[in-house]
Amino acid sequence: MNIHEYQAKQLFADYAIPVPAGKPAWNAEQAIGQAQALGGEAWMVKAQVHAGGRGKAGGVQRAQSLDDVAEISQRLIGTQLVTHQTGADGQPIECVLIETTTTINSELYLSLVIDRAATRIGIIASRAGGMEIEEVAAKTPEQIIRRTIDPTVGIQSYQCREIAFALGLDDVGRKQLISLLFNLYRLFVDKDLSLVEINPLVITEQGHLLALDAKIHIDDNALYRHKELSGLYDPNQEDEKEHRARQFDLNYIALDGNIACMVNGAGLAMATMDVIKIQGGSPANFLDVGGGTTAERVTEAVKIILSDSKVKAILVNIFGGIVRCDLIAQGVIHAIKETGTQLPVVVRLEGTNVEVGKNLLKDSGLSVIPADDLDDAAKKAVLAVKG
Numbered sequence: 001m002n003i004h005e006y007q008a009k010q011l012f013a014d015y016a017i018p019v020p021a022g023k024p025a026w027n028a029e030q031a032i033g034q035a036q037a038l039g040g041e042a043w044m045v046k047a048q049v050h051a052g053g054r055g056k057a058g059g060v061q062r063a064q065s066l067d068d069v070a071e072i073s074q075r076l077i078g079t080q081l082v083t084h085q086t087g088a089d090g091q092p093i094e095c096v097l098i099e100t101t102t103t104i105n106s107e108l109y110l111s112l113v114i115d116r117a118a119t120r121i122g123i124i125a126s127r128a129g130g131m132e133i134e135e136v137a138a139k140t141p142e143q144i145i146r147r148t149i150d151p152t153v154g155i156q157s158y159q160c161r162e163i164a165f166a167l168g169l170d171d172v173g174r175k176q177l178i179s180l181l182f183n184l185y186r187l188f189v190d191k192d193l194s195l196v197e198i199n200p201l202v203i204t205e206q207g208h209l210l211a212l213d214a215k216i217h218i219d220d221n222a223l224y225r226h227k228e229l230s231g232l233y234d235p236n237q238e239d240e241k242e243h244r245a246r247q248f249d250l251n252y253i254a255l256d257g258n259i260a261c262m263v264n265g266a267g268l269a270m271a272t273m274d275v276i277k278i279q280g281g282s283p284a285n286f287l288d289v290g291g292g293t294t295a296e297r298v299t300e301a302v303k304i305i306l307s308d309s310k311v312k313a314i315l316v317n318i319f320g321g322i323v324r325c326d327l328i329a330q331g332v333i334h335a336i337k338e339t340g341t342q343l344p345v346v347v348r349l350e351g352t353n354v355e356v357g358k359n360l361l362k363d364s365g366l367s368v369i370p371a372d373d374l375d376d377a378a379k380k381a382v383l384a385v386k387g
Contacts, residue, residue, distance in 0.1 A: 001218045002050040003232045006097045008196075008214035015187040017180055019211045022099035024048065031073035032066050034098040041065075044099040045072040049091035050237040052132075052215070053083035059093070062101065069098065092236050102210060107200035108167055109133055110181075112188045114195070120148040121188060123155075123181070125163050129200035155185040169203075176209045191229065192222030241285075241304050248300045250289055257282030258312040259381050260305040262298070264289050264323055272317045275374050281382040284311050290323075298331025299338065306339055313344045315381040317374060320351030329357035333364045344369060344384035348377035 009019045021038055025031035035043045045068075047059035054060050059081045063069040073096050080090035107129030115122030125145040128136045137144050145166045147159045160181045164174035180201075188196055195217040202212045223230050235243045245252030251266065255273075259281045263269040266288050273283040285308065289301050305311060318328045332347060348371040349357045361368045369384065371377035 001220050001223065001229075001233055002237065003216050003218065003229075004048040004050070004095070004097075004234065005046065005214050006048060006095070007232050008216040009211070011187060011191065011216065012211055012214055015183045017183050017187070017211055018209060019214065020044075020099050020102055022097050024095050024097055025073060026095050027077060028070040028074040031069050031096060031098050035063070035066055035069045038098065038100050040100055042101045043069055044097075044101055045069060045076065046097040046099060047076050047081050047093045048095040048097055049081050049083075049086070049093055050234070051081070051083045051085040051091050053085055054081065057081055057083040059083070072096075073098075094236060102202060102212060103205040104200075104212075105203045105205050105207075107202050107212075109136070109199045110184075110201045111195065111197040111199070112184055112193070113197075115148055118148045120151060121185070123147045123149065123159070123163065125167060127167055129202070133199065149185065154189075155182060170207075172207055173203060173209065180209055191226060192219045193217060194219045241307055244307075245287075245301075245304050248297055250287065250297065250301055250304070252288075252301075252304060253286040254308065255283050255285050256310070257284045258310050258385055260284045260287070260308065260311045260314045261317065262287050262289060262301050262305065262314065263317045264319065264328075268317065268319060272315065272374065272378070275378040276315065276381065279375075279378040279382045281378065281385060284308055295327050295331035295334060298328055299335040302332065302335030302341075303339060306341055306343070311343065313346065313381045313384040314341075315377055316345065316347040316349075317377055318347075318349050318351070320349065320354060320357070324353040325349040325351055325357030326353040326360060327357075329360040332368070333360065333366060336366050336368075344381070346371050346377050346381045346384065348372070348374060 006024045012019050023034035025034045043063045045061050045063050047054055061072050063072055076093050076096055079093055081093050082090035109126040109129040111124045113122050126136055126143050128143050145163055149155050160178040164177045169177055193216060197215040198211045200212050202210050204210055218229055239254045241254055242252050259276050261272050261283050263272050269286055269288045276283050289297060305314060316332055346369045347361060369380050371380055
């Protein structure tokens with residue numbers, strides 16, 4: 001789960017990670033009030049969306065007066081911000097962060113992330129702060145500093161010192177970075193995070209480290225342990241279909257194609273999308289209904305699929321193990337009848353109660369297209385789209 005910058009910075013502040021003073025606002029009047037409460041003669045107005053690249057897209061602007069604060073806030077709130085991470089539709093701006101300005105001497109990059117290859121928490125740092133870290137890694141990989149943390153002993157002082165020296169910090173900066181990294185690691189573990197990123201981590205003209213930006217991803221599977229974090233979820237920052245799928249414990253990701261997929265198992269779902277591409281088609285989504293699905297959840301899955309206007313055909317690919325093929329067939333039949341869809345539906349079933357499931361589809365009176373295997377199903381789905 002992603003959270004907004006102002007929410008992430010509150011968590012930073014709770015863990016003694018230095019951040020600029022700032023307050024969120026949901027309209028221009030509130031923005032003026034927050035700027036007045038912060039004091040000063042200039043402020044940063046920052047659009048709160050779950051996407052990077054806000055500055056380049058006009059989502060981060062400097063206000064030189066209270067009138068500027070009001071004008072910028074009014075212009076941003078209620079619009080869609082389009083960045084290189086949002087796609088063409090952008091993300092809705094419902095809130096802005098009003099923040100004090102900072103005099104910057106230099107910019108750094110710092111993040112903690114789950115390193116799945118090493119099965120540890122990884123630290124990534126760079127002197128190229130303020131830039132896209134992927135671009136830095138591709139063009140100047142020597143600027144990337146990496147360390148991994150042994151979960152048995154946790155983060156170590158020598159690792160922090162190595163990173164501080166590699167970043168070229170002086171004695172004062174090194175002490176600050178060591179403290180910051182220990183607090184960041186404590187936050188990461190305490191809150192079950194999967195990513196925490198500061199870009200940029202700036203050195204002010206006074207020589208202080210300051211987290212000018214904050215990005216946090218929380219592991220969804222751990223949210224039952226953090227009820228206070230669940231309330232930070234903003235459904236408006238998600239695709240509407242993905243949000244609806246979340247309510248039914250369906251793993252759904254919208255894509256740009258026109259052949260919808262409904263599969264049980266993430267690996268099988270990936271394979272299904274690959275075979276569709278091989279056959280010349282384009283998948284409209286990733287949808288894993290899970291191993292313990294029910295006919296009701298299958299019905300909801302089909303409804304979510306049909307809410308995408310780009311979908312021209314549906315491919316159901318189920319390997320019955322924990323979930324029985326007859327339950328899937330019942331769900332598909334119920335969904336087609338309830339929605340009244342006229343789209344071609346290709347169904348490939350294999351596994352537990354497969355013959356029962358096939359007979360249910362055959363006797364349903366619906367024009368479901370049966371398939372013998374995955375290749376056959378993909379071919380028929382592609383042909384159905386082509387008419």
